[in-house]
Amino acid sequence: MAKPKKKSPAKRRLPARPRTSAEGERQGRGRQVATEKVLLVLRRVLSQLPPRAFKGQASLVKDLGVDSLKVAELSIALEDAFDKPVFLGEVFAHVEDPTSLTVEQLAEFLASSGEST
Amino acid sequence: VTLDRPPFTVEPSKHWVTLWLDTPGGSVNVFGPTAARQLGALLKGWARKPPPAIVLRSRKRGSFINGAGLLYAHAATTPASARRVSAPVRATYEALASCGIPSVAVIEGNCFGCGLELALACTHRIACDDVQTRFVMTELRDYSFSPLFGGTYRLPRLLGVRAAAELVLGGATWSAREAKRRGLVDVWLPSADERALSASLAKLLAIPPQRRKPALVQRVPSALVELQPPLRRPLYAACARLLEQGARGSESQAAQREAGLFAASVTTPSAKRAMSFFFIRHMARSAMLGSSERAPGERRLVLDKDFSSARLRALLTRQADARPPLVLGGDVPILEPSDRGLAGGVCFPLGPSPGGLCELVAKGLDPRTSEALARELDDLGFEVVRTSPEEDLLSRTLARTVIHTLQAELRAGSTPAAIASSWWAFGFTTPLRALVGIAGAQGPTSRALAAARPRSARVDVSAIDRLCAALVTTLKQFLETRALSHPVQADLLAQVLLGFPREEGSLFLRSMREGLIPDVYGMGRLSPRAAGRYRSGLSVRGA
Numbered sequence: 020m021a022k023p024k025k026k027s028p029a030k031r032r033l034p035a036r037p038r039t040s041a042e043g044e045r046q047g048r049g050r051q052v053a054t055e056k057v058l059l060v061l062r063r064v065l066s067q068l069p070p071r072a073f074k075g076q077a078s079l080v081k082d083l084g085v086d087s088l089k090v091a092e093l094s095i096a097l098e099d100a101f102d103k104p105v106f107l108g109e110v111f112a113h114v115e116d117p118t119s120l121t122v123e124q125l126a127e128f129l130a131s132s133g134e135s136t
Numbered sequence: 137v138t139l140d141r142p143p144f145t146v147e148p149s150k151h152w153v154t155l156w157l158d159t160p161g162g163s164v165n166v167f168g169p170t171a172a173r174q175l176g177a178l179l180k181g182w183a184r185k186p187p188p189a190i191v192l193r194s195r196k197r198g199s200f201i202n203g204a205g206l207l208y209a210h211a212a213t214t215p216a217s218a219r220r221v222s223a224p225v226r227a228t229y230e231a232l233a234s235c236g237i238p239s240v241a242v243i244e245g246n247c248f249g250c251g252l253e254l255a256l257a258c259t260h261r262i263a264c265d266d267v268q269t270r271f272v273m274t275e276l277r278d279y280s281f282s283p284l285f286g287g288t289y290r291l292p293r294l295l296g297v298r299a300a301a302e303l304v305l306g307g308a309t310w311s312a313r314e315a316k317r318r319g320l321v322d323v324w325l326p327s328a329d330e331r332a333l334s335a336s337l338a339k340l341l342a343i344p345p346q347r348r349k350p351a352l353v354q355r356v357p358s359a360l361v362e363l364q365p366p367l368r369r370p371l372y373a374a375c376a377r378l379l380e381q382g383a384r385g386s387e388s389q390a391a392q393r394e395a396g397l398f399a400a401s402v403t404t405p406s407a408k409r410a411m412s413f414f415f416i417r418h419m420a421r422s423a424m425l426g427s428s429e430r431a432p433g434e435r436r437l438v439l440d441k442d443f444s445s446a447r448l449r450a451l452l453t454r455q456a457d458a459r460p461p462l463v464l465g466g467d468v469p470i471l472e473p474s475d476r477g478l479a480g481g482v483c484f485p486l487g488p489s490p491g492g493l494c495e496l497v498a499k500g501l502d503p504r505t506s507e508a509l510a511r512e513l514d515d516l517g518f519e520v521v522r523t524s525p526e527e528d529l530l531s532r533t534l535a536r537t538v539i540h541t542l543q544a545e546l547r548a549g550s551t552p553a554a555i556a557s558s559w560w561a562f563g564f565t566t567p568l569r570a571l572v573g574i575a576g577a578q579g580p581t582s583r584a585l586a587a588a589r590p591r592s593a594r595v596d597v598s599a600i601d602r603l604c605a606a607l608v609t610t611l612k613q614f615l616e617t618r619a620l621s622h623p624v625q626a627d628l629l630a631q632v633l634l635g636f637p638r639e640e641g642s643l644f645l646r647s648m649r650e651g652l653i654p655d656v657y658g659m660g661r662l663s664p665r666a667a668g669r670y671r672s673g674l675s676v677r678g679a
Contacts (some may be wrong), residue, residue: 070264086552088162088163091422092418104623104656104657108210108411109657
């Protein structure tokens, strides 16, 4: 079987930049919606944490105690919420410091990657 | 601060101070930087006024310590960053080992990798029997990097090189009883009964720790290295050297050698891919079981007397559980690969050994029974894949795909020896003869494949690509017909049944990299350029 020609994932996946302020606003709203969705999933998966723990600026690892097993669990839960594949383990592998990843940053990433698909 | 309690709780008593580990927010204990910092600070504080003894225990059911934070290892990009991230945790292990205070690790539940190494840094070890008390050095076996926290010199000094190699290179899993038999723990208890435990602790702490005489055999059995496929051999050989050198001489030099090999091995593409497979494996588990945690008060499954499969009963009820049983009746047969999967049951295509594959055919089973069984088998250490096949068991169909594809290679002019060589050298670990058996394949070509032995280390990459493409097609059919519900389960099935090399990540990950299939895991979104441009404040490599 001949191999299909490989595409450059970087080129294929680049989302469009906001061209107008309305577009920028729409993206902002998209990020806000995404943050709320992520927080909802986190509340469900990390149900033993107090409600005050769930903030946009919270670090997933440092503040919410997300470990590698929870990352796997969250991946499945986020897939359901965002209706697209989420391989959270690889997101963590691509940040310099896993403790730096916040809820908002994850939401922004999920929202922007959604625009590209 | 949202996780407002530290991982360790300190409980002083007259004869010892108990350190209870309960990683906040986690379903299992992780001895990561936070726990290391806290233990380090406690040890520093005790330098002036030491307690009579330290007892390390876990408050998490089923987990003594499962890891040291794979997320950190996965994110380390250079040997320097791997050393930097791991140094504080390493320092705590050394501080515990050299603090001069008698210390006892009371192990109940998973004692994996760095957990086993923490137990080794203690002066004594007690193992409480439980289905989840298992001792495994997971680093090399599961993640393709070398141990980091003293395992390569404390294990050979305690057990001898041969037994240490069995754990580190051979990936052996030891039960509590086996750990006692082999000298890894000083005391075996049938359960974590507090009275018996206190008596054992008092007795153990009354005598000085005894170092076992190292065994006479100070060489790693060569088969543990030489039988590995070529892609694994350099790291296995380097680890074997560490074990042999670590058995004697200066501990600090051994520690330096160990740290060097870890830093070099954890940043290789093979290790990164193996770590990616960890997430796939646990995503498959989450997709099947939902939460990784048991609900409070949830009871362990105990099958009642109406449960008709004697073999399954023997397998599942080998551990007594003092809690009130969750009684389930009904019939869950053990299926053979040749059985049709129309009725519910469980199949262990490669044999019922923990760590092996269990295909749980959910069709026809009461959902509650199916879920309880899945959890129980998962607790026992099986890799459970829940399936709903239309006809044959998925294991059998997948094994048939392998055999049929390889038979096509034979018809195209390849030889059984060349195929066996490619299979082994690529890193598949399930013997072809086992797959011929599972597939129920008959005839001369099947017999030739079953009997073929590798003669060279040459990988026919085109043949492997064709095989992967055929396997992906079969797995896609499983997903399309809802015999499997998620791509990660398909990947897990292929990995465990075929022994797909962890250094490749998984079948789907490799196929995506090679452009054989589109991006089923959304990995393309992680290209540094795309991610870096659109994630404000998130530091992305290469962005």
